[in-house]
Every structure is written in structure tokens, then in C-alpha cells.
Amino acid sequence: MAVSGIKSRPVYPGLSPDPNARSNVVVCDVAGAEAVVELLTRADGAFARRTSIILSADGAGSEQAQALAKRLEPAGVEIASGLPAAISHLNAILDQASMGLRLYAAGSEPLIGSVVQAGLDHFIDHLSIRTEHRGSLKRRVQCVHCKGMTEDVTTNPVTCSHCGLLLLVRDHYSRRLAAFQGVCINAESPGERPEPNVEFP
Amino acid sequence: MTASFLRRVRVAEVEPVASRIKRFRLVSADGEPLSEFSGGSHVTVCMQAPDRLIRNPYSLMSCPSDTSSYQIGVLKVPDSRGGSEFMHENVSIGTELEISEPLNLFPPAKLARKHILVAGGIGITPFMSMMSELESVGADFELHYGVRSLAEGAFCKLLETRYGPRVHLYFQDKGQLVPLEQVLASQPLGTHVYVCGPKPMIDWALRSATLAGWPDENIHSEQFTAPPIGKPFVARLVRTGREVTVGGHQSILEALEQNGIDAPFLCRGGACGQCETAVTSCDGFIEHNDHYLTEAEKADGRKIMICVSRISGDAITLDL
Ligand SMILES: Cc1cc2nc3c(=O)[nH]c(=O)nc-3n(C[C@H](O)[C@H](O)[C@H](O)COP(=O)(O)OP(=O)(O)OC[C@H]3O[C@@H](n4cnc5c(N)ncnc54)[C@H](O)[C@@H]3O)c2cc1C
Numbered sequence: 001m002a003v004s005g006i007k008s009r010p011v012y013p014g015l016s017p018d019p020n021a022r023s024n025v026v027v028c029d030v031a032g033a034e035a036v037v038e039l040l041t042r043a044d045g046a047f048a049r050r051t052s053i054i055l056s057a058d059g060a061g062s063e064q065a066q067a068l069a070k071r072l073e074p075a076g077v078e079i080a081s082g083l084p085a086a087i088s089h090l091n092a093i094l095d096q097a098s099m100g101l102r103l104y105a106a107g108s109e110p111l112i113g114s115v116v117q118a119g120l121d122h123f124i125d126h127l128s129i130r131t132e133h134r135g136s137l138k139r140r141v142q143c144v145h146c147k148g149m150t151e152d153v154t155t156n157p158v159t160c161s162h163c164g165l166l167l168l169v170r171d172h173y174s175r176r177l178a179a180f181q182g183v184c185i186n187a188e189s190p191g192e193r194p195e196p197n198v199e200f201p
Numbered sequence: 202m203t204a205s206f207l208r209r210v211r212v213a214e215v216e217p218v219a220s221r222i223k224r225f226r227l228v229s230a231d232g233e234p235l236s237e238f239s240g241g242s243h244v245t246v247c248m249q250a251p252d253r254l255i256r257n258p259y260s261l262m263s264c265p266s267d268t269s270s271y272q273i274g275v276l277k278v279p280d281s282r283g284g285s286e287f288m289h290e291n292v293s294i295g296t297e298l299e300i301s302e303p304l305n306l307f308p309p310a311k312l313a314r315k316h317i318l319v320a321g322g323i324g325i326t327p328f329m330s331m332m333s334e335l336e337s338v339g340a341d342f343e344l345h346y347g348v349r350s351l352a353e354g355a356f357c358k359l360l361e362t363r364y365g366p367r368v369h370l371y372f373q374d375k376g377q378l379v380p381l382e383q384v385l386a387s388q389p390l391g392t393h394v395y396v397c398g399p400k401p402m403i404d405w406a407l408r409s410a411t412l413a414g415w416p417d418e419n420i421h422s423e424q425f426t427a428p429p430i431g432k433p434f435v436a437r438l439v440r441t442g443r444e445v446t447v448g449g450h451q452s453i454l455e456a457l458e459q460n461g462i463d464a465p466f467l468c469r470g471g472a473c474g475q476c477e478t479a480v481t482s483c484d485g486f487i488e489h490n491d492h493y494l495t496e497a498e499k500a501d502g503r504k505i506m507i508c509v510s511r512i513s514g515d516a517i518t519l520d521l
């Protein structure tokens with residue numbers, strides 16, 4: 001896990017089952033699904049039967065996604081094409097939910113951040129969401145100048161996909177936006193363009 | 202806390218509100234308005250008994266934005282060291298007292314969608330100000346209030362008049378108990394539960410909420426812990442080189458204060474953490490009575506909350 005001195009940098013303590021929850025809702029991506037498999041092996045079958053998993057398949061082929069879903073049985077698995085579809089499915093579940101539901105998220109930071117954001121929209125305290133970071137370190141970055149979001153950022157600096165400024169990706173994180181802050185790196189000397197490094201592979 | 206934070210107040214009204222409960226209205230004695238507070242706050246009331254100074258925390262029941270007076274409700278506790286009895290027997294209209302500034306260790310959660318308040322007996326007091334605050338911001342709440350009987354329950358009628366169907370009363374003498382399992386079973390996501398009352402009730406409510414699958418973040422409680430009695434022992438203070446006897450009916454904090462030694466405190470109820478003191482050594486066992494230290498810290502024995510915890514044994518050496 002990435003370590004940082006900046007306080008707003010979220011921490012992801014890892015998934016653990018809540019044996020008392022009436023229902024468990026897990027959102028994960030392909031890499032995060034491995035953490036969910038481990039979560040299920042740490043709990044009993046009854047826990048798995050009370051658990052619904054939303055798998056954001058992203059680029060994975062349907063065969064790979066199906067194979068993953070099989071490994072997550074007997075939990076119910078819903079395969080979503082990507083993160084936006086997974087989150088809209090989650091929102092539909094949370095709209096109907098009552099207390100006793102426990103929310104989990106496993107995978108990339110943008111996925112965890114989006115789940116926490118959906119939770120906040122439904123009055124769920126972010127500390128009660130059990131999270132585990134797996135796979136890519138890619139980030140969602142908000143340009144502090146044009147407010148545009150750039151998805152799947154792996155390099156630092158990165159070019160804002162909206163206004164084209166070269167942004168230094170900082171560890172300042174907004175839970176409300178589920179995004180890191182990007183600040184223009186060459187405002188003083190626009191001619192200088194430092195080489196982007198792959199910092200979030 | 203030091204004396205500079207104390208406010209002088211005068212008792213403007215005393216009303217018996219149940220068989221062993223009195224309501225006191227306190228107004229500023231120096232003309233300056235009292236501070237605003239937040240729902241769920243309490244103040245420490247200092248009472249000058251003939252032989253000693255008693256300091257007990259009491260929850261504020263009035264409307265938090267009302268700076269013209271504060272209200273507290275005090276249950277007379279039998280066989281006690283005398284604070285509640287002093288309030289009942291020695292305090293009347295015109296009596297002057299000193300109180301601390303309000304402190305809130307039991308605030309309603311800001312981001313909650315709904316609030317379930319569960320009170321037992323005198324545990325109703327912090328909810329009185331909390332409900333004023335929730336009502337004023339249009340928050341969704343319901344109160345479940347268990348009392349022994351109508352005669353022993355304070356504010357039953359007032360609450361029903363003020364808050365109507367949001368108030369649910371349960372009378373033990375009629376065999377009614379708070380149906381907590383049902384109450385917790387069907388609440389919307391983002392509901393928070395708060396409980397205040399006797400220790401067994403709090404333990405039961407916390408366990409019920411956890412078993413109903415409620416996250417810890419949504420469960421809140423306040424216990425009216427008073428320092429339990431025990432056998433006398435000696436407290437040795439390494440930094441000041443002094444030695445103080447802690448009487449059987451005294452807390453360590455009270456014994457220090459009686460001997461003119463200042464130690465930090467806020468809640469005097471084992472909840473805030475302010476009085477945490479490092480233990481250098483202990484001839485005996487620490488009886489931890491607080492809700493602040495973790496189980497591991499309690500077992501470790503290197504810290505003690507001197508407002509409520511004591512030892513069974515001869516002496517404890519403290520880093521004070
Ligand atoms: C945050 C907080 C808020 C509070 N709010 C309120 C409130 O709104 N209203 C209210 O009424 N109280 C409230 N309390 C409790 C209050 O502060 C006192 O603890 C209570 O009034 C009893 O005080 P006391 O001096 O009469 O009794 P204490 O001597 O402090 O005794 C309390 C208990 O200790 C035991 N005990 C003590 N001495 C003896 C003895 N000699 N023999 C046998 N048993 C003994 C008794 O079981 C008794 O019930 C609050 C406490 C806290 C921590």
C-alpha cells in the first residue's frame with residue numbers, strides 16, 4: 001500500500017467479514033475479486049449466502065468474469081461492464097436498503113473512492129465501509145483549475161484531459177469527489193514540461 | 202480544567218418532576234449570559250458541602266441556544282457520597298453554585314439520516330437538549346423511553362405534548378420493555394442509535410445493535426458513571442514527591458483535589474480521556490472503571506483514569 005505523510009490520504013485496512021450484518025454488499029474489480037475470495041474463505045457459508053457481489057469487469061472478457069464469479073459462489077454475483085455501471089447498480093441497492101447492511105469495496109482506489117462516495121450519498125459513515133486496495137495504483141485526479149476529472153491516471157505529472165494543463169498529482173484526497181488533487185506544475189514557466197514518470201502503475 | 206473556567210450561577214427554579222427527580226433552572230450570577238452549547242452536553246456542578254467540595258457532572262436539558270438559563274435534572278441516589286442528596290436537600294431557589302463550561306461527549310451525528318434515542322430512567326436528561334436541537338434543524342428522530350412507573354418517570358407528559366407520536370413510553374410496572382430488536386430491525390440506512398441509562402440497559406442496547414448488524418460508527422452511548430467505592434489506599438506521586446491517602450468513598454482525583462493538588466479532568470465520568478495518568482508501579486490490582494482505555498491498555502496496567510478507577514491493594518505510584 002502506498003504510504004504518505006499527508007493526512008487526507010485514505011487508508012485501506014483490508015476486508016474482514018461482519019458476521020452480524022443482515023446483508024453484505026461487496027463492490028470489486030478483477031484484482032479486488034481475489035481479496036473477496038479470501039474474505040469468503042475467512043467466513044462461513046451462511047455469510048456468503050447473505051452476500052451480493054458487484055464485479056466491475058472493466059476490460060476482462062466475459063469468460064474470465066464468469067470464471068471469477070464461479071469462484072465467489074455461493075455469494076450472488078452481478079457482473080457490471082465497468083465502474084460506472086457497478087456504481088449505478090450499487091446505488092439501486094442502497095436506495096432500497098435498511099440498517100443491517102454492511103458495505104465492502106476491494107480493488108483500485110477509484111473503485112474504492114466511488115463506493116465510499118455512493119455510501120456517503122446514502123448516509124453511510126466512511127469508517128464503517130470495509131476496504132482493501134488491490135491491483136493498479138491508478139488514481140482519479142481533479143484539476144484544481146478547471147475542476148475536470150481525469151480518470152485512470154498512472155503518471156506524474158499528468159496532462160488534464162479537459163484543459164490540457166500539466167498537473168502535479170498530489171496526495172491531497174477529497175472523499176466527496178473521490179479524487180486526488182492535481183495542481184499546475186509549470187505555472188511559473190509554461191515552457192518547462194517535466195517528463196511524466198509512471199508513479200501509479 | 203482549572204478554576205478560571207468555572208461560572209457562578211444562581212438557582213432560579215426547583216421543581217420535583219418525579220418521585221426522586223428534581224429539575225433545577227440555573228441563571229448566571231454575574232450578569233453575563235451563559236454559553237451556548239450543543240445537544241447532549243453536560244456541566245460539572247461544584248457543591249460546597251460542610252466538610253468537602255463535591256463535583257458531579259449533570260447533563261443540560263434546556264434548549265442549547267438559550268443562554269438565559271440552563272436546566273439540569275438530578276436523581277436522588279440512595280447510599281451515595283452525597284452529591285445528589287446535596288442537590289435535593291441543600292439547594293433551593295437563590296442558592297449559588299459553580300459550574301464548568303458545557304462539555305459534549307454525546308453529540309448527535311451530523312451526517313445521520315435519522316436518530317433513534319433510547320433512554321432509561323434518569324438517562325433521559327441528555328436527550329432533552331438533544332431533541333431540542335434535532336427539532337430545531339428539522340431532523341428525523343424518535344425517542345424510546347423506559348421508566349419504572351409513571352410516578353418515577355420524569356417528563357413523560359411534557360415529552361408527549363412536545364413531540365407527539367415521536368415519543369414512545371414504556372412502563373416497567375406494566376410489564377412494558379423497550380422493544381429494541383423490533384425498533385432496530387427496520388430503520389433506513391444512515392440511522393444512528395443513542396442510549397443513556399443504567400449500565401445493564403446500555404450493555405444490552407449496544408449488544409442488540411451490534412447483533413442487528415449496525416456498524417459501531419452508528420451506535421452511541423453515555424453512561425452516568427460515578428466513582429465506585431472501595432478500600433482506602435495510598436497514591437504516591439513521583440514528580441511532586443507527595444503521598445496522598447485515597448479514602449474508600451473517594452476517587453483518586455477527589456483525594457488529590459482535597460489535598461490541593463491540581464490534576465487535569467473534564468468529564469469526571471471515565472469517558473473523555475483527560476485525566477489519563479501513567480502508572481509507575483502498583484502494589485495491588487487496578488480496578489479500571491472507565492470507558493476510555495482499550496481492553497489491552499487496561500490489561501497492560503500502565504495507565505489509569507483517576508476520575509473513576511482505583512486499586513484494590515496498598516499503594517499505587519503515579520507519574521504526577
Ligand atoms: C456525563 C455524565 C452526565 C451525568 N448526568 C446526570 C444527570 O443528568 N442527572 C443525574 O441525576 N445524574 C447524572 N450523572 C451522574 C451524577 O454525576 C452523579 O454520579 C450522581 O448524581 C450520583 O452522585 P452522588 O454524589 O449522589 O453519588 P456517588 O457517591 O457519586 O454515588 C454514585 C453510586 O455509587 C455508589 N455508592 C457511592 N457511595 C456509596 C456508599 N457509601 N454506599 C453504597 N454505595 C455507594 C452508589 O451505588 C451510587 O449509585 C451524570 C454522570 C456523568 C458522568
Ligand code: FES
Pocket residue numbers: 465466467468469470471472473474475476477491493506507508509
Ligand atoms: S476526567 Fe474524563 S475520563 Fe477522567
